[in-house]
Amino acid sequence: MKRTALVVVAIFVCILNSSCNREVKGKIGDAEVTVVSLKRMTEFKFPGSGSGYGQPRPIKAEPGKQLVVIELKSDKEVKVAKAEVKNDKGQMYEVFFQQMLNYQDKPGEMSLVFVVPEQTALKTLMINETSFDLSKVSS
Numbered sequence: 001m002k003r004t005a006l007v008v009v010a011i012f013v014c015i016l017n018s019s020c021n022r023e024v025k026g027k028i029g030d031a032e033v034t035v036v037s038l039k040r041m042t043e044f045k046f047p048g049s050g051s052g053y054g055q056p057r058p059i060k061a062e063p064g065k066q067l068v069v070i071e072l073k074s075d076k077e078v079k080v081a082k083a084e085v086k087n088d089k090g091q092m093y094e095v096f097f098q099q100m101l102n103y104q105d106k107p108g109e110m111s112l113v114f115v116v117p118e119q120t121a122l123k124t125l126m127i128n129e130t131s132f133d134l135s136k137v138s139s
Contacts, residue, residue: 066120
């Protein structure tokens with residue numbers, strides 16, 4: 001009974017505590033940007049990619065590497081001059097591919113793809129001069 005009560009209290013505290021938030025927000029220029037997800041994969045299929053004649057091929061990671069796809073949304077169009085991720089040892093990796101979808105009456109969406117060594121613990125996303133704490137993002 002005590003264990004159940006502790007679990008219920010821990011869940012309640014987590015719900016009320018902002019540190020349990022799985023989305024990270026920041027401001028780039030005058031746009032509010034939210035890091036929605038971080039996904040690790042060996043292949044990224046962007047819209048229009050495929051295996052048919054004349055289609056661009058999906059992005060594939062080399063052996064020993066993986067693709068990290070960070071998805072963001074914003075309330076306005078965002079101009080990305082520079083995007084990098086930093087690992088727990090301070091090494092930086094530049095964006096390999098970026099895709100932005102901006103709509104006039106809806107929030108914009110972005111996907112940033114990074115190539116990193118497998119099992120790299122990513123700590124920070126830097127877009128222009130704004131940093132986002134990736135340890136709080138659900139993966």
